Amino acid sequence: MAKVVVVTSGKGGVGKTTSTAALGAALAQNGQSVVVVDFDIGLRNLDLMMGAERRVIFDLINVIQGSANLSQALIRDKRLENLYLLAASQTRDKNALTEKGVLQVISELRKKFDWVLCDSPAGIERGAVLAMKHADIAIIIANPEISSVRDSDRIIGLLDAKTERAKNGQEVEKHLLITRFDSSRAGTGEMLEVDDISDILSIPLLGVVPESKDILSASNLGIPVTLSNKNSTSAQAYSDAAKRLNKEDIPIIIPTKKRNFLAGWFSGRAA
């Protein structure tokens, strides 16, 4: 049974697209068939993150408008044969998405894949609402800062109100993925703590991805970090999060400040 996942946040720039690419690749590495769908019509980025920007001929809007069929628009990843991309249109805007068209595309994708990952645009408008509309699972991306957390809270409210599941009296399964967690600032009070964010949003934690240069270089190379640098801490965090989506029970590691010798000694003494 296919699972439709929306990766959403409300706020922009928190790492939705990066996370969609990394999680999609990680799920595909586990042997499941995955499609990542870019819903950010007019501001597409997922094709860049997947390194497929020169291979986009048809996109989601073409499929919705019937000028291409789904198999023509699906782009197979060059590294993983069970990973596909459905790109957004860069020349159109969000109004080109229709409710009926989205439903049709999602239903078709459900038949073909184990996982359908929808990369939501920022905001709470039409595009974001259509991206979450048919989701069974929502991954809410939040950064450790109050504006991001409040926007995420707003999005959770919308997930409980505007999705098909909510309208049918069911609940969308919600997971919190904290990204851009700066371990050097953890514990200093400059940044919200993981516990505070979990407490405010009161949804289960899927993982904590540290802020890292590996992610930036992976984005620039057009390779999801889970493929480009598998052993990096951020890739590990995404891989673990993907396994948790598959209901594997893996303890969550919260990145902490790298302690120098003395600090370690003192905290060891204090404990």
Add this chain to the structure above:
Amino acid sequence: MLAQTRRSFSFQGRSFLAFVLAPSAPLHDWVQELEAWTAKSPDFFSKKPVILDLSGISLNKADFTEFLMLLRTRKFRLLSIEGVDPDWLEPELEPLADSKHNKDFQIAQSELVKSSLSVLQNTPDIKTLILNNPVRSGQSIHFPSGDVTIIGSVASGAEIISGGSIHIYGTLRGRAFAGSAGNEKARIFCNRFEAELLVIGGIYKSPENIDKDFYGKPVQAWLEGKMIKLKQME
């Protein structure tokens, strides 16, 4: 063949909940306070019906007109004005309200109106709204007819408007309006206090004026005179 007889034209009375804005003297200070308030919540009054009660201050007609202009530019939607010389109210202005003479409600002595008046009597009906989920940012819970109990937290940017008391088994990070219909006996309880605003019976208190020691603690708030009091709960 027109067997249907047209019923006589009828007027209906209906009671609504509206915010009463009652400026106090000196008006200049009051306006500054209002500005600070609307700066924090620019759209707070824009979609709420407001009745302007000017009985607490003395104005001349020019000041009155200017004051109305100021409120309009601040997106206030006035429903009615109270406590001014009726002669000042030009035809294009909002109609005069007179709550002090509420008893003389009979608009006209016609039998028609009298018969509908019984519907207007407030029937005390104790009700409670229980919410099993957290209230998320941007959500507004409006329950004018009784208490609201929330099993969960109220997020920053969310608001609870209750005709009675508000009970939050979680953290209050948003705004709580208890006794929204003027019930001064209403209280606000929360397991953890981090509120953005407390209002009881129309009297408000912003966190700036609340002792920092209450932050993060289980707190109850109630009205004493014209002041909101807070106390930590054990």
